[in-house]
Amino acid sequence: MAESLIGTVALVTGASSGIGHAAARELAARGASVVITARRADRLEELAATIVASGGHALTLPADITRRDEAAGVVAATIAQLGRLDTVVNSAGVMFNGPTLAMPVDDWEAMVDLNLKGLMYVTKAALPHLLEGAATGPRGVTDLVNISSIAGRIVYEQCPIYCATKFAVNAFTEALRLEFTQRNLRVSVVDPGVTESELFSHLSPQVLIEYDEGFAAVEKLHAEDVAEAIASIVANPRRIAVNEVVIRPTDHK
Numbered sequence: 001m002a003e004s005l006i007g008t009v010a011l012v013t014g015a016s017s018g019i020g021h022a023a024a025r026e027l028a029a030r031g032a033s034v035v036i037t038a039r040r041a042d043r044l045e046e047l048a049a050t051i052v053a054s055g056g057h058a059l060t061l062p063a064d065i066t067r068r069d070e071a072a073g074v075v076a077a078t079i080a081q082l083g084r085l086d087t088v089v090n091s092a093g094v095m096f097n098g099p100t101l102a103m104p105v106d107d108w109e110a111m112v113d114l115n116l117k118g119l120m121y122v123t124k125a126a127l128p129h130l131l132e133g134a135a136t137g138p139r140g141v142t143d144l145v146n147i148s149s150i151a152g153r154i155v156y157e158q159c160p161i162y163c164a165t166k167f168a169v170n171a172f173t174e175a176l177r178l179e180f181t182q183r184n185l186r187v188s189v190v191d192p193g194v195t196e197s198e199l200f201s202h203l204s205p206q207v208l209i210e211y212d213e214g215f216a217a218v219e220k221l222h223a224e225d226v227a228e229a230i231a232s233i234v235a236n237p238r239r240i241a242v243n244e245v246v247i248r249p250t251d252h253k
């Protein structure tokens with residue numbers, strides 16, 4: 001059932017590590033030319049070299065997408081250099097959880113700025129090109145895949161702002177889906193549970209200890225597991241729109 005992505009262009013944010021990194025590799029393996037963005041240019045260059053060595057195509061565009069001009073610049077450079085846009089995977093995100101009274105407002109703002117506003121900036125710039133690609137492209141359909149979280153469906157203690165950003169991503173996604181699905185732009189959200197990545201590296205040492213204890217008995221998802229779910233959404237034929245995927249470790253209630 002899965003279609004080849006040869007001839008398509010996919011932009012992946014948060015591609016320097018974790019889920020975005022794995023999604024870029026998976027989309028490239030399925031034939032897409034991938035545009036990879038994040039702030040760490042060296043990581044992007046390493047990933048591009050890996051993709052090219054496997055016979056794929058990759059373009060690195062380092063950017064801080066919390067800056068509206070840089071987010072729009074990534075989309076503009078994609079169109080300028082590759083001429084089209086068929087898939088956007090919004091994976092960039094940060095998580096700073098812990099006791100609310102001790103949490104700096106700067107950390108709250110960092111989550112809102114990236115998880116919500118950065119994702120919105122990339123989406124706003126990409127939408128006209130995704131709609132154009134759906135109307136004229138090789139597959140008759142294009143995809144916007146937003147990476148949310150289980151925390152976009154269930155609220156957790158000591159997680160007020162991260163949950164708020166992810167609930168907002170789910171609402172944003174569904175509103176866009178309603179508006180654009182009949183123009184052959186599929187808008188989907190993926191809600192992963194705990195996944196091995198660098199996401200937890202931003203937690204304070206004490207909170208990290210509590211997380212590690214809490215998940216000690218859980219076999220965590222690999223970033224590749226989530227990437228496979230993302231790529232499966234994109235590779236579906238035009239008639240199939242998988243709007244939401246919830247993917248949890250089997251051990252996790």
Ligand SMILES: NC(=O)c1ccc[n+]([C@@H]2O[C@H](COP(=O)([O-])OP(=O)(O)OC[C@H]3O[C@@H](n4cnc5c(N)ncnc54)[C@H](OP(=O)(O)O)[C@@H]3O)[C@@H](O)[C@H]2O)c1
Pocket residue numbers: 013014015016017018019020037038039040041043063064065066090091092093094095114115118147148149150191192193194195196197198199200223
């Ligand atoms: N891991 C989990 O358990 C889990 C569970 C549910 C949902 N998620 C969600 O999955 C998504 C990916 O997270 P992950 O687990 O893959 O974490 P990760 O390994 O920490 O990846 C986060 C990515 O975001 C990028 N990023 C951070 N700040 C940025 C900025 N200002 N501008 C551009 N890019 C920026 C990072 O690259 P640079 O630092 O190089 O910029 C990195 O590539 C996030 O939205 C996260 O909320 C993760």
